[in-house]
Structures are given as structure tokens and as C-alpha cells.
Amino acid sequence: MNKVSNCWIFGESAAALPDLVSGALELAESVDAVIVGDKTEAAKALQAGCGKVYLIAEQGDTILEDYCATIQALIAREKPRLFILKTTKRTRLIAGRLAAAARTSVITDITNLSTDGKTITGEHMVYGGSAHRLEKCGDGLCLALVGEGIFTGPPAPAVSAGEIIEIAFIEPPRKAKLLERKPIAGEAVNLAVAKKVVGIGRGIQKKEDVALAQALAQALGAEIACTRPIAEGENWLARERYIGVSGAMLKPDYYFAIGISGQIQHMVGVNNAKTIISINSDKNAPIFKLSDYGLVADLYSALPKLMEKL
Ligand SMILES: Cc1cc2nc3c(=O)[nH]c(=O)nc-3n(C[C@H](O)[C@H](O)[C@H](O)COP(=O)(O)OP(=O)(O)OC[C@H]3O[C@@H](n4cnc5c(N)ncnc54)[C@H](O)[C@@H]3O)c2cc1C
Numbered sequence: 048m049n050k051v052s053n054c055w056i057f058g059e060s061a062a063a064l065p066d067l068v069s070g071a072l073e074l075a076e077s078v079d080a081v082i083v084g085d086k087t088e089a090a091k092a093l094q095a096g097c098g099k100v101y102l103i104a105e106q107g108d109t110i111l112e113d114y115c116a117t118i119q120a121l122i123a124r125e126k127p128r129l130f131i132l133k134t135t136k137r138t139r140l141i142a143g144r145l146a147a148a149a150r151t152s153v154i155t156d157i158t159n160l161s162t163d164g165k166t167i168t169g170e171h172m173v174y175g176g177s178a179h180r181l182e183k184c185g186d187g188l189c190l191a192l193v194g195e196g197i198f199t200g201p202p203a204p205a206v207s208a209g210e211i212i213e214i215a216f217i218e219p220p221r222k223a224k225l226l227e228r229k230p231i232a233g234e235a236v237n238l239a240v241a242k243k244v245v246g247i248g249r250g251i252q253k254k255e256d257v258a259l260a261q262a263l264a265q266a267l268g269a270e271i272a273c274t275r276p277i278a279e280g281e282n283w284l285a286r287e288r289y290i291g292v293s294g295a296m297l298k299p300d301y302y303f304a305i306g307i308s309g310q311i312q313h314m315v316g317v318n319n320a321k322t323i324i325s326i327n328s329d330k331n332a333p334i335f336k337l338s339d340y341g342l343v344a345d346l347y348s349a350l351p352k353l354m355e356k357l
Contacts, residue, residue: 049163049165050075050129050164051074051128051165052206053076053077053081053129054071054077054079054080054123054127054128054129054130055129055133055135056078056079056080056081056130056131057080057081057130057131057132058134059133059135059137059138061082061088063133064082064170065202065203066325068095068203069096069128069194069200069202070101070160070200071131071198072200072203078096079100080092080099080100080101081100081101081103081118081121082101082103083105084321085105085143090211093101093205094205095202095203096202097104097206098209099212100209100210100211101121101240102214104216108225109225110223110344111141112144112223113298115219115221116217116218116219117147117214117217119144119148120217121150122145122148122334126188128167129162129167129188129189130145130188130189130190131160131191131192131193132191132193133192133193133195134193138192142190149160149188149190150189151180151187151188151190153190153192154190154191155171155192157171157192157194157197158170158171158172158179160193160197165186167184167189168193168338169182169184170182172292174317175311176292178289183248192295195239195295195296196238196239196296199276201210212275216316219339233238234287238272238288238295238327239295239297239298241269241297243268243269243270243299244269244290244301244303244317245263245267245269245271246273246274246290246305247260247271247272247273247274247305247306247307248273248277248305248308248313248348249274249276249306249307250272250306250307250309250327251277251305251306251346253347257283257284259346259351260305268272269301273282273288273298274289274291274307274310277289278294290316290317291313291316291317296315296319297319297320298321299320300321301320301321301322302320302323302325303324304317304327304334304338305325306326307334308327309326309335309337309338310333311342314337323337323339324338325341325342326342326344326346326349327341327344328345328346330343341348
């Protein structure tokens with residue numbers, strides 16, 4: 048397979064590195080990391096398979112975005128061809144700033160990233176998931192934001208001859224002042240790596256009934272997830288648990304869709320499920336066209352019977 052010469056990776060935490068390295072190695076001959084932290088973090092990047100680690104020492108209360116000036120200067124000096132960042136709110140800001148400084152753009156929300164050795168092509172969904180757009184980056188720096196569950200290859204071996212290069216921090220022209228730190232209210236759930244997922248939709252009539260699906264998820268060893276209205280309208284489950292074009296993208300072995308109609312905006316998030324099993328009381332619900340197994344039934348009678356069998 049043709050590859051570009053080199054790729055840099057950046058993640059908000061060291062946990063993001065292994066899958067970034069394994070995906071980047073499919074696209075580039077060498078993979079290097081930019082790390083804001085200390086030598087322990089840098090060593091983790093070498094362990095994850097990076098050849099070089101550009102280490103920017105953490106500067107007290109400096110927020111991540113304020114390391115942009117330093118990274119910009121590094122990009123101008125080293126000229127990486129491809130720079131992949133693991134998507135978070137912060138890295139979106141960082142990628143935007145780096146792109147503006149380098150007079151290039153960012154390919155975001157990538158569902159597939161590929162190269163023929165010359166051009167880098169990022170694929171992502173548009174129009175609420177009803178179309179795919181290809182964005183091509185011909186030469187110069189290509190910045191790409193890749194989310195959870197996109198790179199799923201095996202972990203790369205550690206590079207024994209890897210090196211850590213310490214980079215001096217450059218003060219940004221205007222610095223944000225940190226006033227307070229608050230923990231994020233939300234749930235730490237990574238649906239992208241779940242092998243079994245039970246998804247609920249508006250077929251569930253009231254908050255207490257979510258327990259029915261939760262019991263099923265527990266019996267199956269599955270994660271619980273939902274459609275957007277359940278998380279954003281009803282607030283019965285955390286926002287991190289809704290699936291679809293504006294939520295999480297999944298690749299489970301089994302997706303159980305309970306009381307879900309099967310609108311495109313939801314289903315693009317489970318397109319890559321190996322097996323979809325759905326329960327819906329409406330035999331004409333679109334979900335049945337996309338399911339491997341479908342049960343036309345009232346979930347309130349079907350779920351207790353299913354639990355009995357389980
Ligand atoms: C720009 C945009 C982005 C969006 N992004 C997302 C997204 O990322 N994720 C997402 O999920 N949605 C998204 N939506 C919303 C999406 O279009 C649908 O409205 C939503 O997915 C529908 O959720 P639902 O299936 O739970 O509800 P409904 O469409 O109301 O379906 C409920 C289903 O439950 C069935 N049912 C009712 N009672 C029972 C019962 N007792 N037993 C069994 N079945 C029953 C009904 O037959 C029906 O099929 C987006 C919309 C827009 C416009």
C-alpha cells in the first residue's frame with residue numbers, strides 16, 4: 048500500500064495514542080507524536096509505537112489551546128505531511144488554529160482516511176448522514192480529526208530506537224487565564240468499543256421503563272444507549288449515550304434496537320454493527336429494513352418474556 052512519508056499524532060491524553068498510532072502507520076512510513084506533558088507521557092508514546100516524540104513540558108495552569116504557538120512553530124520547522132488529532136472539543140479548537148496558521152483546512156468527523164501516497168482523502172458524512180463527502184488534500188500539511196472507533200487495527204509494537212525531543216514552550220501572543228476547574232458532568236462511556244449495545248427509543252413511554260432495557264443490557268453484558276430524543280429531549284440517559292450522526296458511531300457485534308423507528312440520522316451510527324436485532328410494534332417501521340432479526344411486538348410484553356428466557 049502507498050503511504051505518505053510521515054504523520055504526526057496528538058491526543059488530549061496518552062490513552063488516545065495506541066489507536067492513533069496503529070491507524071497512522073497504515074497511512075505513513077513513520078509516525079511521531081506531539082506530547083504536552085512530561086517524560087513519562089513521552090515514554091508512553093514511544094511504547095505505543097511512535098518513532099519520535101516532540102515533548103512540550105506542561106506549563107502550570109496553561110490551557111491546552113495555548114500550546115498552539117509552540118506546535119505551530121514546530122510544524123513550520125519540521126513540515127509534517129499529515130497531522131492526525133483525536134477528536135475532542137479542545138483538539139477541534141487546536142486543529143482549527145493550526146490550520147489557520149498554516150493556511151490549510153481540517154478534515155473533521157472522519158469515517159475513513161486513506162492515501163495513494165500522494166493525495167490524502169478523508170471521508171465524512173453530510174446532510175444528516177444521507178451522503179458521504181470526500182475531501183482531498185493534495186500537498187502540504189493535511190490536518191485530520193479522527194474520533195473513537197475509526198482506527199481499529201492491532202496495537203503497533205514499541206519502537207526501541209525512538210527518541211524524545213524536548214521543545215521549548217513559546218508564549219502565545221494572548222493567553223487565556225484559568226479561573227477555575229470543574230469536573231465535567233457526564234458519563235465516561237466509550238460506546239465505540241462496546242461489543243454489545245442495547246439501544247432504546249421513543250417506544251419507551253416513561254423514564255422508569257428505561258429499567259426494562261437496562262435489565263436486558265445487564266443480562267446480555269451490553270452497554271445501554273439510545274436515540275437522540277431520549278438523551279436530548281427527555282434527558283433519560285446521558286448525552287454520551289446517544290447514537291447517530293450527531294452522537295456516537297458504533298461497531299458492535301450485536302445491536303439491539305428497542306422501540307426505535309430507524310431514522311437515517313440514528314442508523315448511520317450503527318451501520319457497522321455486525322448484527323441488528325430490533326423490537327418494534329409497527330410492522331412498517333423502517334428499522335425492520337435494516338435489521339437482521341426483527342420482532343413485531345409491544346416491547347412491554349416482549350422484554351419481560353425475553354428476560355425470562357435469558
Ligand atoms: C440534523 C439532525 C440530526 C439528528 N441526529 C440524530 C442522531 O445523531 N441520533 C438520533 O438518534 N437521532 C437524530 N436525529 C433525530 C432523528 O431524525 C429521529 O427523530 C430519531 O432518531 C427518532 O428517535 P426514535 O426512533 O426514538 O423515535 P420515533 O421515531 O418516534 O420512533 C419510536 C418508535 O417506537 C415504536 N414504538 C412505540 N411504542 C412501542 C412499543 N410499546 N413497543 C415497541 N415499539 C414501540 C414506534 O413504532 C416507533 O417506530 C437527528 C435529527 C436531525 C434533524
